[in-house]
Amino acid sequence: xxADGLSSPALSALIEALRALPGVGPKSAQRMAHHLLQHxxxxxxxxxxxxxxxxATVRHCALCHTFTEDxxxxxxxxxxxxxxxxxIVESPADQSAIEQTRSYKGQYxxxxxxxxxxxxxxxxxxQLAQLIERATDxxxxxxxxxxxxxxxxxxxxxxxxxxxxxxxxxxxIELKVSRLARGVPVGAELEYVDLGTIAQxxxxxx
Amino acid sequence: xxADGLSSPALSALIEALRALPGVGPKSAQRMAHHLLQHxxxxxxxxxxxxxxxxATVRHCALCHTFTEDxxxxxxxxxxxxxxxxxIVESPADQSAIEQTRSYKGQYxxxxxxxxxxxxxxxxxxQLAQLIERATDxxxxxxxxxxxxxxxxxxxxxxxxxxxxxxxxxxxIELKVSRLARGVPVGAELEYVDLGTIAQxxxxxx
Ligand SMILES: [Zn+2]
Ligand SMILES: [Zn+2]
Numbered sequence: 001x002x003a004d005g006l007s008s009p010a011l012s013a014l015i016e017a018l019r020a021l022p023g024v025g026p027k028s029a030q031r032m033a034h035h036l037l038q039h040x041x042x043x044x045x046x047x048x049x050x051x052x053x054x055x056a057t058v059r060h061c062a063l064c065h066t067f068t069e070d071x072x073x074x075x076x077x078x079x080x081x082x083x084x085x086x087x088i089v090e091s092p093a094d095q096s097a098i099e100q101t102r103s104y105k106g107q108y109x110x111x112x113x114x115x116x117x118x119x120x121x122x123x124x125x126x127q128l129a130q131l132i133e134r135a136t137d138x139x140x141x142x143x144x145x146x147x148x149x150x151x152x153x154x155x156x157x158x159x160x161x162x163x164x165x166x167x168x169x170x171x172x173i174e175l176k177v178s179r180l181a182r183g184v185p186v187g188a189e190l191e192y193v194d195l196g197t198i199a200q201x202x203x204x205x206x
Numbered sequence: 207x208x209a210d211g212l213s214s215p216a217l218s219a220l221i222e223a224l225r226a227l228p229g230v231g232p233k234s235a236q237r238m239a240h241h242l243l244q245h246x247x248x249x250x251x252x253x254x255x256x257x258x259x260x261x262a263t264v265r266h267c268a269l270c271h272t273f274t275e276d277x278x279x280x281x282x283x284x285x286x287x288x289x290x291x292x293x294i295v296e297s298p299a300d301q302s303a304i305e306q307t308r309s310y311k312g313q314y315x316x317x318x319x320x321x322x323x324x325x326x327x328x329x330x331x332x333q334l335a336q337l338i339e340r341a342t343d344x345x346x347x348x349x350x351x352x353x354x355x356x357x358x359x360x361x362x363x364x365x366x367x368x369x370x371x372x373x374x375x376x377x378x379i380e381l382k383v384s385r386l387a388r389g390v391p392v393g394a395e396l397e398y399v400d401l402g403t404i405a406q407x408x409x410x411x412x
């Protein structure tokens with residue numbers, strides 16, 4: 001008998017499973033499990049079904065790697081998005097933040113991470129070869145690097161920017177490589193920055 | 207297209223469903239959904255299955271109302287628990303906190319709430335009739351009221367204590383009605399109090 005699950009192994013298992021959620025410790029997990037079982041069976045049922053559906057249908061876009069239910073996401077497939085601009089972000093959440101500013105009409109490439117030597121994430125983990133080919137396909141005229149303004153995000157931006165410039169030079173392609181302007185507070189995670197600041201930083205990209 | 211779910215309705219639905227969890231706002235829900243889909247498919251699968259299992263098997267004990275998978279919970283069924291003591295708590299989480307102190311060997315009655323006029327929770331919502339009958343069955347010699355030391359918890363304790371004493375007097379039964387000692391900080395939710403304080407308060411019950 002686990003004390004926090006009282007005499008129910010199923011309740012103990014649910015509390016343990018809830019701890020897979022980021023930011024949820026043992027106390028929060030217990031509180032969540034008790035709340036669902038005591039007050040919100042419908043919500044628990046809805047959560048279970050939406051997990052199943054999302055696991056079965058959500059995957060990464062073959063072109064930009066954001067979340068989608070199709071082979072190619074809506075943004076990559078949209079005929080009215082500017083294919084001469086390619087914005088590089090760390091995560092789908094960062095892409096979503098930029099989309100919400102309605103200040104950018106180009107395409108994206110989602111790294112699904114950033115260079116992080118301490119976590120063992122190197123250039124090979126970010127599918128950079130695919131990114132470099134895309135950025136230097138001749139159709140792209142400007143790459144906007146929108147990784148976070150953290151140490152790791154800045155290092156990632158410098159590394160990627162240098163790679164893309166070198167490859168474009170090899171191919172004899174004219175390519176502008178820009179970075180979101182200062183205006184995004186240094187040290188901040190992009191997804192938590194207010195939309196107005198992100199919009200301004202897009203306009204002032206350097 | 208919902209911005210936070212990008213172009214995936216299944217992802218939007220998952221983010222929405224995660225908001226059923228207490229303390230989870232839109233940003234946290236998005237972060238949780240992205241984390242599960244990007245990094246932890248196994249954890250998401252485990253969460254869905256444990257929700258299904260808990261919904262199908264966990265119910266309230268017919269005697270004390272705590273969570274259990276049986277008609278009667280382990281504590282109520284245990285032959286070695288002292289049936290002359292009945293501890294009244296607001297929630298299974300509070301019962302769990304008391305159990306973890308290992309300072310109490312009697313039985314429980316879980317109110318699954320507390321009197322809260324502002325939330326429309328009155329005496330009829332707490333199954334007090336069943337509690338009064340149980341407390342005055344002749345086998346119980348002491349009732350330990352362990353509701354929270356909040357205003358509502360104190361009001362609930364006074365109300366229940368008075369009802370039980372009146373009924374015991376009617377029946378001509380000798381019954382001690384005690385309250386957890388001061389030592390539990392006033393204004394605190396019981397489940398967040400450290401175990402040593404709860405243990406001391408049990409010993410010093412008044
Ligand atoms: Zn795409
Ligand atoms: Zn029971």
